[in-house]
Amino acid sequence: MTNAEDMLAHAAAHAGELAAPGLSPRPVRKVAVLACMDTRIDLFPMLGLRRGDAHLLRNAGGLVTDDAIRSLSVSQRRLGTEEVVVVMHDGCGLLGAGDDQFAHELAADGAEPPWRMGGFADVEQALREGLARLRSSPELPHRDRISGFVFDPETGALRKP
Numbered sequence: 001m002t003n004a005e006d007m008l009a010h011a012a013a014h015a016g017e018l019a020a021p022g023l024s025p026r027p028v029r030k031v032a033v034l035a036c037m038d039t040r041i042d043l044f045p046m047l048g049l050r051r052g053d054a055h056l057l058r059n060a061g062g063l064v065t066d067d068a069i070r071s072l073s074v075s076q077r078r079l080g081t082e083e084v085v086v087v088m089h090d091g092c093g094l095l096g097a098g099d100d101q102f103a104h105e106l107a108a109d110g111a112e113p114p115w116r117m118g119g120f121a122d123v124e125q126a127l128r129e130g131l132a133r134l135r136s137s138p139e140l141p142h143r144d145r146i147s148g149f150v151f152d153p154e155t156g157a158l159r160k161p
């Protein structure tokens with residue numbers, strides 16, 4: 001059985017819990033969270049979120065990419081969010097990762113995408129750069145409440161960069 005088949009069966013058995021009749025697609029807490037896709041980050045208990053509270057965006061690194069800005073722009077301009085929280089973490093796979101090597105691997109398979117993998121040398125510096133990019137992005141009409149945290153998967157602590 002594939003994961004997809006397992007997942008479909010699981011969802012079918014839990015449809016009653018999954019249904020959200022009447023829940024608004026507009027985030028109740030008017031916040032969007034951008035986080036790394038890392039398996040150890042469980043955003044709901046970490047941030048005290050419940051379904052319906054927030055938009056959750058995840059990518060490799062929790063990086064402020066063009067596509068993250070696209071989604072945050074839709075979140076603010078169409079769905080009422082006014083605040084952004086970015087979560088990066090210690091032990092990220094992008095820490096010390098080589099963009100050139102990754103691009104070389106892609107090119108060897110005939111892929112020359114416009115994006116870079118986004119490796120970084122210092123997670124706190126990378127987070128500060130991401131926050132600075134958000135604060136200077138006119139795609140986002142609300143830029144006065146943009147925050148970021150670094151999560152330590154070993155201790156469970158969140159810290160400011």
Ligand SMILES: [Zn+2]
Nearest residue numbers: 036038092093
């Ligand atoms: Zn990560």
